[in-house]
Amino acid sequence: DTQMTQSPSSLSASVGDRVTITCQASQDISNYLNWYRQKPGEAPKVLIYDASNLETGVPSRFSGSGSGTVFTLTISSLQPEDFATYYCQQYDSIPLTFGGGTKVEIK
Amino acid sequence: QVQLQQWGAGLLKPSETLSLTCAVFTGSFDNYYWNWIRQSPGKGLEWIGESDPTGSSNSNPSFKSRVSISVDTSKNQFSLRLTSVTAADTAVYYCARGRWLTMNTGYYFDYWGQGTLVTVSS
Numbered sequence: 001d002t003q004m005t006q007s008p009s010s011l012s013a014s015v016g017d018r019v020t021i022t023c024q025a026s027q028d029i030s031n032y033l034n035w036y037r038q039k040p041g042e043a044p045k046v047l048i049y050d051a052s053n054l055e056t057g058v059p060s061r062f063s064g065s066g067s068g069t070v071f072t073l074t075i076s077s078l079q080p081e082d083f084a085t086y087y088c089q090q091y092d093s094i095p096l097t098f099g100g101g102t103k104v105e106i107k
Numbered sequence: 108q109v110q111l112q113q114w115g116a117g118l119l120k121p122s123e124t125l126s127l128t129c130a131v132f133t134g135s136f137d138n139y140y141w142n143w144i145r146q147s148p149g150k151g152l153e154w155i156g157e158s159d160p161t162g163s164s165n166s167n168p169s170f171k172s173r174v175s176i177s178v179d180t181s182k183n184q185f186s187l188r189l190t191s192v193t194a195a196d197t198a199v200y201y202c203a204r205g206r207w208l209t210m211n212t213g214y215y216f217d218y219w220g221q222g223t224l225v226t227v228s229s
Contacts, residue, residue, distance in 0.1 A: 001169075034215040043201055043219035044152070050213050087152055091214045095167040098152040 002026055002090050006099035012107040019075045021102045023088035028068050032092040035064055035073045038101075039084045047086075048073065078104070109134040113202045113220035115187075119227050125189040129202030129220050130182070136160055140205035141178060141185040142216060147198035157205060158185060192227045199224050 003026035013019050023033065031051040036044035046055045048064035051071055061076045075082055083106050088099040115127035129141070143155040156166030158176040166174045170189070178185040189196060202220040207213060 032212070032214070036216075043203075043222055044216070045219075046215050046217055049208070049215040053213070055215075055217075089152075089215075094165050095169065096154040098154070100151050 001095055002029060002093055002097055004088055004090055004097050004099040006086075006088060006102050008102060009100065010103040010105060012105050013078050014107045015078055015080060017078045017107075019078055019082075019104060021073045021086055023066075023071045023073070023099050025069045025071075025090055025092075027092075029090045029092035031067045032090055033064075033066070033071050034089045034091070035062075036087045036089065037082070037084050038087065039081070044087060075104075109204065109218045111202050111204065111218055111220040113200075113223055115200075115223055115225070117224055117226060119192050119225065120229055121193050121227060122191055123227075125192050125196065125200075125225055126186065127200055127202070127223055127225075128184055128186045130184045131204070132183070136178075136180055136183045138206075140207075140214075141176070142203045142205050143176060143187045143200060144203055144216070145198040145200045146222075149195075150198075153198075155187065155189075155200075192225075194227050197225065197227045 005024045007022050033051045035048040038044040047058050047062050052064045063074050085101045085103045110132040113129040137160050140157045142157040156176050158164040164176045173190045175188045199222045201222050203216040204218040
C-alpha cells in the first residue's frame, strides 16, 4: 500500500494567515494526488485534484503543488470557514489511501 | 445537483453483517465509479472499495474477503456488505461518487453521502 504522511497533524493560525500543509507519499505517485477539506459533522469536499488543479467552485486562495512523493496545499489567506481538517489522497494504486489529516485551528 | 442518500443499520453485534445502501439522485449513474469510504477515530479515512455500473469492483485487500459492493442500475443504487464485523469496524461510513476527468487522470470523489454511523457492540 502507498502510505500518505501529512504534516503537521495540527496547526493554529489566524484569519488572513498563509498556511501550508505537506503530504508525503511512500512511493512515487506522479501527480495522482487530491486534497479535501472536511468540516465537523460533514463529508469531505474536494479542493484540488491531480496535485495542482482547482476544483470548479473552489476559491482561488487554495493552491496545490508537487509531484512524485512530496506535495503541498497552500491557503493564501485563511478564512473562517477554512478552520477544518484537510486530507490528501492518492489514486496511483489500489488501495486508494488517505493521509492522516491536518487540523487547522483558530489561534 | 447530484445527491447521494445512504441508509442502513446503525447498531450491530460482533459477527453480524453490515449492510448499507446509497441512492443517487439527479445525474447519470453511468460513467462513474461508486465508492464506500469509512472514517474512524483510530484509522482516519479508509477506502473500502468501488464498483463501476457494470458491477465490476475493486476492494481494499485489508478487508480480505469480507467486502462486497453491488450496484442496481434500475434504481440508481449501490450497496455495501461487510461480513463478520467486530468493534474495529465501528466507524462513520460514507458512499461517494468517483469521477475520471480523462481516461487515466483526474480521479477524485466529487459527491458524498451524508454518512452513517455504524457501531459494533455486544
